[in-house]
Structure formats: C-alpha cells, structure tokens
Amino acid sequence: MSTPVSAPNSRILIVDDTPANIQSLAAILKEKGYQISVATNGKQALDALARVQPDLILLDVMMPEMDGFQVCAELRRQERTRDIPVILVTAKDDMETRVIGMKLGVSEFLTKPINKRELFTRVRAQIHQRTLEHGIDDILTD
Amino acid sequence: MEERQRCLDAGMNDHVSKPIDPQLLIETVGRFYQPTDAPDVAASPRAEVPAPGPEDIPSVDGLDIKDGLSRVGGNRKLYLKLLRQFVEQQGPAPAQITDALTRNDVPVAERLAHTVKGVAGSLGARAVQTAAGSLETALGAKASPAELAPVLREFTSVLDDFVGRLHAALPLTPTQSAPAAPAVAVDLEQAKKVVQEMIAHLNNFDPAASECLEANPDVFRTLLPGEKFVSFEQQIGSFSFADALAQLQQAAIEHGCLPS
Numbered sequence: 379m380s381t382p383v384s385a386p387n388s389r390i391l392i393v394d395d396t397p398a399n400i401q402s403l404a405a406i407l408k409e410k411g412y413q414i415s416v417a418t419n420g421k422q423a424l425d426a427l428a429r430v431q432p433d434l435i436l437l438d439v440m441m442p443e444m445d446g447f448q449v450c451a452e453l454r455r456q457e458r459t460r461d462i463p464v465i466l467v468t469a470k471d472d473m474e475t476r477v478i479g480m481k482l483g484v485s486e487f488l489t490k491p492i493n494k495r496e497l498f499t500r501v502r503a504q505i506h507q508r509t510l511e512h513g514i515d516d517i518l519t520d
Numbered sequence: 521m522e523e524r525q526r527c528l529d530a531g532m533n534d535h536v537s538k539p540i541d542p543q544l545l546i547e548t549v550g551r552f553y554q555p556t557d558a559p560d561v562a563a564s565p566r567a568e569v570p571a572p573g574p575e576d577i578p579s580v581d582g583l584d585i586k587d588g589l590s591r592v593g594g595n596r597k598l599y600l601k602l603l604r605q606f607v608e609q610q611g612p613a614p615a616q617i618t619d620a621l622t623r624n625d626v627p628v629a630e631r632l633a634h635t636v637k638g639v640a641g642s643l644g645a646r647a648v649q650t651a652a653g654s655l656e657t658a659l660g661a662k663a664s665p666a667e668l669a670p671v672l673r674e675f676t677s678v679l680d681d682f683v684g685r686l687h688a689a690l691p692l693t694p695t696q697s698a699p700a701a702p703a704v705a706v707d708l709e710q711a712k713k714v715v716q717e718m719i720a721h722l723n724n725f726d727p728a729a730s731e732c733l734e735a736n737p738d739v740f741r742t743l744l745p746g747e748k749f750v751s752f753e754q755q756i757g758s759f760s761f762a763d764a765l766a767q768l769q770q771a772a773i774e775h776g777c778l779p780s
Contacts, residue, residue, distance in 0.1 A: 391725070397758060398602050398609070398639045404727045406593040415725035418759045425762055426725040440634055491641030491649075494590060 388505050389413040391432040393423040393449065394467065395441040399490070403436060403467075406494055407501065420444025424452060427459050434504050436488070439468040439475060450482040461511075463504045467492070576600065578689035582682050588644030602643060604690060610636050611683040614676040617655070621668075630659040636679065651678040706742045708776065714739045715768065715777045722765040729756050729764070743771040 390412050394400050397418065404414045415430050417423035419441055435453070439446035446466060453459040463485040468475055476487055485507075486500045576596050577585050583603075592598045613636050620629040637652035655675040658668055714736045721729035733740060733756050744752050748767065755764035772778040 389724075396635050396639055398605055399642060400727065400759065401598060401602060402592050402642045405595050405598050406591070409593040409595075413724070414727055416727050416759050417725060422725075422759070422762070430724055440631060442628075442631060490638045491591065494593075 387413075388433040389415060389430060390501065391415045391417065391423065391426060391430065391435045393417045393420070393435065393441075393446070394438040395419055396438075399438070399467075403492065403497075406497065410498060412501070420446075420449040420452070423449055427453075427456075431458075432462060433508055434501060435462055435464045436467050436501075437464050437484075439466055439479075447478055447482060450479070450484060454483055463508060465500055465504060576691070578691070580682075580685050580689045582645055582647045582678075583686070584644035584646060586644070588642070591642050591644070599643075600690070602639075603686060606639060606643060606645070607683050607687050607690070610639055610679070611687075613652075614672075614679055617672065617675075621672075626659055626662070630656055633659060633675070645682060647678050648682050651675040706739050711739045711742065711775070712777045715743070715772045718768060719765065719772075722761045722768070725759070725761050727759065729761065740768075743768070743775050743777065 390407055392400050392403050392407075392414060393416075394403070395418050400416045400418070404416060408414055415426055415432060417426045421444060423435075423437075437446045437449060441449075446468070450464055450466070453462065453464065464483070465486040465488055466475075466479045466484045467488045467490060479487060485504055488497060488500060577589070577599060579585070585599075589596065589599055592602065613632050617629045617632050620626070620632065633652050633656040637649050637656055640646075640648035640652060651674055655671050658671045663671070714732070718729060718732050718740075720726075721732055733753065740752060741749050744767065748771070752764055752767055755761070755767070769778060773780045
C-alpha cells in the first residue's frame with residue numbers, strides 16, 4: 379500500500395492571477411506543513427501540472443484569458459489530472475458559479491476573503507478523501 | 521432551504537449555509553470524514569496571531585491589522601510585503617478601470633474591481649473591499665454611465681485615500697534590490713548548492729523560490745549581473761517560474777554551476 383497522502387507530504391497547487399492572494403494562501407498552508415506549487419494563470423497551471431502531481435488544486439474562478447471553469451474542464455479532459463480534487467476559490471458565491479463548478483466535477487468551494495479555519499477543514503477533508511481513494515485503488519490492484 | 525435542495529439535487533452530499541457557523545461546518549464535514557493525523561486546526565485561529573506591534577506594522581485608518589495578519593498566518597514580514605504590493609499594484613486601479621471603461625471594455629473593468637475587492641479583503645482593508653465590491657456589482661449589472669459615475673467616484677476616493685495613508689505609513693522598502701549593491705565574492709561550491717535548491721523550487725513551481733532568492737542575493741547577483749538580476753527577481757516575484765528557470769539554467773552553465 380502506498381504512503382498515506384496527508385500533510386506534510388501533500389502538495390497543493392494554488393492557481394490565482396493575483397500574487398497577493400497566492401502569497402496569503404501559500405503562507406497559511408505552508409504553516410500547516412503542506413508543500414505548495416503556484417500558477418498565476420490557466421496556461422501556467424497546465425505547465426505546472428506537466429511537472430508536478432499535486433494532491434489538491436485550489437483554483438480561482440475569475441482569471442483573464444483562461445478562467446477557472448476552462449482550466450477545470452481541461453483538467454478533466456486529461457487522464458493525468460482527471461482525478462485530482464479541485465476546490466474552486468471564488469468571490470462570487472452565487473448559485474450559478476457553484477452549479478457550473480459542480481458540473482465540472484469541482485469537489486468544494488471557498489469564498490474570498492478566505493477564512494483560515496474553513497480553508498484548513500476543506501483542504502484536509504479533500505486530501506483525506508484522496509488518501510482513502512488511493513487506499514481502495516491499492517487494495518483493488520493488489 | 522431552496523438553495524439546500526438545489527445543492528442536494530445537483531449531487532452534493534450535504535450543505536452548509538452562510539454565514540458559516542464553524543461548529544456546524546465541522547459537524548457536517550465530520551459526518552463524512554474522520555480527521556487524519558495532520559496537524560490540528562487551532563480551536564481559535566485568531567488567538568495564535570500575536571498582537572500587532574507598532575514597531576513593524578503601522579496603524580492605518582481603514583486597515584484591520586489583526587484580521588489581515590490572521591489571514592497570512594501571523595507572518596508580519598509577508599503582511600508588510602503584501603501591503604507594499606497593494607500600493608504598487610492596486611493603487612493604479614481607478615485609472616485602469618476608467619481607461620477600460622473609456623474603451624468600453626466592461627469585463628476588464630469588472631475584473632480589476634474584483635481583484636481590488638479580493639486583495640483588500642485579504643489584507644483587512646474593509647472600506648476599500650466594500651467600495652470595490654459595489655463597483656464590481658454595478659459593472660456586472662451593466663449599470664448605465666449615470667448610475668456608474670457616483671459608484672466609481674466613491675471607489676476612487678476611498679482607494680486613493682487609503683493608498684495615500686498606507687504609502688505614507690509604511691516603512692521604507694528593503695534596499696536588498698538596489699542595483700548599486702557591491703559585488704561579493706561567492707564560493708563556487710556554495711553557489712552550486714544554492715542553484716540546485718533554486719532549480720528544485722522552480723521545477724516544483726514552489727513559491728519558496730522567493731525565500732531562496734532573499735536568503736542568497738549575492739549568489740544570484742553574481743550569476744545574473746545587472747539587468748538580468750532585476751528581470752530574474754521580477755520573474756520570481758510574479759511566479760513566472762518557467763522563464764526564471766530558463767534564465768537561471770543558462771547562467772549557471774556559463775558560470776560552471778551546472779554541467780553543460
């Protein structure tokens with residue numbers, strides 16, 4: 379069975395077009411022992427995913443050129459990234475955003491400005507869920 | 521209740537309404553997931569933030585330092601850096617938004633207002649956050665120029681005043697990036713280690729690249745003299761890691777820090 383995927387071994391990819399948002403998120407997640415990768419736009423995120431395999435992606439919705447929904451759709455198209463859980467980070471907490479996100483397989487939502495406690499809870503839950511799924515995969519393939 | 525039902529119909533497992541009740545959230549999540557042995561979340565996250573010291577974070581009207589610090593894990597150095605970036609990057613927003621509206625580019629104007637709202641919220645700049653939020657909403661609702669004008673004026677006034685106060689109150693920026701810094705002799709073996717560390721960060725798209733640069737400016741100034749260092753610093757600052765990596769690898773090979 380593979381090593382459980384949990385902090386501090388877990389890597390989180392943060393995708394946001396505002397460096398200040400990335401730095402805030404990175405600082406508080408690093409404090410909890412997570413490893414961090416970052417990208418400031420959709421293309422950069424896909425480039426990063428060609429090199430790193432994160433356990434979770436925190437994805438901003440409103441970005442120029444390629445928005446969070448388009449990135450999410452591309453992630454779901456590629457086999458390598460299809461199963462990585464995505465938490466959509468948005469200042470728009472309207473229902474439409476959530477429904478589109480859910481249709482694209484988004485696992486969770488966070489609304490900006492981010493509450494630290496809520497962030498940890500959601501991140502931890504998603505990574506724990508992935509650990510369980512990896513465990514089941516290992517049992518099935520043994 | 522309607523929203524809850526729509527969420528459940530759309531395939532969600534459960535629903536927590538806003539404003540979030542932390543206890544209810546924990547209980548709801550707890551129904552689906554058992555906690556791992558990951559570090560525990562503090563029962564009161566704000567309690568771990570030390571009281572703001574006037575010696576490093578200046579008190580500025582319209583800035584909730586306690587809230588802002590709690591959002592960066594109490595990291596004062598980072599908070600100061602983000603406040604400086606706010607002045608530089610969001611200060612020009614009113615002019616940029618006006619410019620976008622002159623070009624009839626409402627989506628760009630809306631995105632700019634949205635960014636100011638998000639960053640201001642992350643820093644604890646509540647009045648700016650509110651003004652930017654009102655502007656974003658008005659732009660999103662395709663308000664007429666007559667309806668938009670007072671909202672834009674209010675946003676411009678609130679942001680300009682806040683940026684002015686913040687700029688005047690912030691300590692001087694570190695002189696680390698001063699181009700006139702004298703060259704320091706750098707040990708080749710030490711440089712090789714630092715370069716390898718930096719390449720690992722860049723390959724992982726890890727923002728620790730920024731800390732590596734701050735801790736070893738002399739190594740990178742030696743490898744990347746003059747304008748090259750300025751450009752490398754900007755690439756790291758804007759997370760353009762692929763470009764930074766290409767530039768560093770080429771310089772490191774030229775200086776014998778990497779095999780060609």
